[in-house]
Amino acid sequence: MPRNIRYTLLSLRDLLVSIGPFALLTIALLGLAYWWLDPNPPKRVVLATGPAQSAYDAFGKRYADALRRYGITVELLPTEGSSDNLELLRTGRADLGFVQGGSADIGYDDEESIVSLGSLFVEPLWLFYREDAAQRLNHTPTVASLPDLRDWRVNVGTAGSGVPRLFGTLLDVNRVERQQLQLSELAQTPATVGFLDGELDAVVFASAPESLMVQMLLQSPGIRLMDFAQSEAYSRRFGYLTPVVMPQGVVELSKNIPERDVRLVASTTSLLASAKTHPAILQLFAQTATSLHGGASWFNRAREYPSLEHSEVPLSPEAVRAIKNGPPFLQRYLPFWLANLIERMWLAMGLIIALALPLSRIIPPLYTFRIRSRVFRWYAELRDIEQRHETAAADGVSEQQLLDELAEMEAKVEKVVMPLAFTDELYALRNNIALVRNKLQRKG
Incomplete structure (x- = not known):
């Protein structure tokens, strides 16, 4: 080997040996920071949705499709609804879930273990009734208020959906005893079948207008939707309720369905998550919510949702940033995994470099x-x-x-x-x- 090359190799070897301890220290600190910060999200998360063919079920599938692009598998967990979803979050059997405002018992303990990714959409309380039942029981084809339902056969949904709790609250403020109605708690699909067959006089459920059941019942002959004339009063009594109006003809313009504006009371549905869920997952779900729920619908204009209002638990900082500012700067130009790694490690890397520079002298x-x-x-x-x-x-x-x-x-x-x-x-x-x-x- 020529002497000049040998001298160069020996010099490089000595240089590497001199740098070695500091390189090992830097790598060890980076490894410790990586373990402590855990920047990479899990590849699988569980999302509690709702009954089959419900709006929760439909939105859950759309979230799963959206996050699949980032290499994350969203396992959809069908449930009875909001109350079930909240319980799954409490017990750690789900990472995220849809929860309707006012339909579940959220306590002070939940404020430390559960965070909100924002309100996604309004979910009206739909009270469909049969015209023939109204004529038979009230001698009029319409129902004007909840007290008119005395002696009716009304299905209020399963306890896990949270609707019985919400509807019971509305009955209480109208001074209607539950014993004055024939209440049942069938699941949405069998209840709808029984309702169309005349075995039930009315059905009550809360759902987004995207629900197939809502779309079908709004266009079924002989079925009417109750107009909540006191919707504004309900919203003043209960902070989680919002008065909304379904405009005339919005369901089917050619057939003018509905034939007049219908006033409804609605609660906002939020996407809640366990406080232990990885921050990167919360960020991705919040970003996806912006694209899925940011358009116009029957009850809101474009970009009104997702919203940081009407939250019953603390808001996730990741969700606040995603909703207010959109995707982080690096994610616009780099793959998600790399942008996320840099975003969550940059402070630690900066501190390590600040420590290593003086030592490098x-x-x-x-x-x-x-x-x-x-x-x-x-x-x-x-x-x-x-x-x-x-x-x-x-x-x-x-x-x-x-x-x-x-x-x-x-x-x-x-x-x-x-x-x-x-x-x-x-x-x-x-x-x-x-x-x-x-x-x-x-x-x-």
């Missing part, structure tokens, strides 16, 4: 010391030979023995390889060896 002196130590270590042996020469007579050491040791040391020194920038140290050592030899020979 030690590297040049350490490198110099390592190179020069190849020469310096021979000076101890050279000095020992010189000192032994002074006491050679007393110790019984011959001059020739010391000269032989000096010659052996010189032969070894000649094999020492130094970077060109430090060869002056090597030649200085060889000159000093010659000086000691002359001293020994002169006295000899």
Whole structure:
């Protein structure tokens, strides 16, 4: 191997050895920060939705499709509705879930364990009734208020949906005893079948207008939707309720369905998550919510949702940033995994670099010391030979023995390889060896 290449390789080797401890320290700190911050999200999350063919079920499938692009599998967990979803979040069996405002019992303990990703859409309380039932029981084809439902057969949905709780609250403020109605708690699909067959007089459920059941019942002959004339009063009594109006003809313009504006009371549905859910997952769901729920619908204009209002639990900071500012800057130009890694590690990396920079000043002196130590270590042996020469007579050491040791040391020194920038140290050592030899020979 040519000497110049050999000198360069040795110099690089010494440089790497000098840098090594600091590189290992930096890597160890980065590894510790990575473990502590856990920047990469899990590949699988569980989303509690709702009954089959409900709006929750439909939206859940759309979220799953959207997050699949980022390599994240969203497992959809069918439930009875809001109350079930909240319980699943409390017990950790779901990471996220749709929960309707006012339909579930949210307590102070939930404020520490559950966060909100914002309100997604309004979910009216639909009260459909049969015209023939109204004519038979009230002698009029319309129902004007909840007290008109006395003695009716009304299905209010399963307890897990939260609708029985909400509807019961409305009955209470209208001073209608539950015993005055024949209430049932069938699931949405069998209840709708029984309702259309005349086995029930009315059905009550809360759902977004995208629900297939809502779309079908709004266009079924002989079925009417109750007009909540006191919707404004309900909203003043209960903060989680909002008065909304379904405009005339919005369902089917050609058939003018509905034939007049219908006033309804609605609650806002929020996407809630366990506080332990990975921040990157919360960010992705909030960004997806902006695209899925940001358009216009029957009850809101474009970009009104998702909203940071009407939250019954604390808002997630990731959701607030995503809804207010959109995708982070890096995600607009980099793959999600890389942008997320940099975004969540940049502060730690900055602190580590700030710590490593002052320490890196030690590297040049350490490198110099390592190179020069190849020469310096021979000076101890050279000095020992010189000192032994002074006491050679007393110790019984011959001059020739010391000269032989000096010659052996010189032969070894000649094999020492130094970077060109430090060869002056090597030649200085060889000159000093010659000086000691002359001293020994002169006295000899």
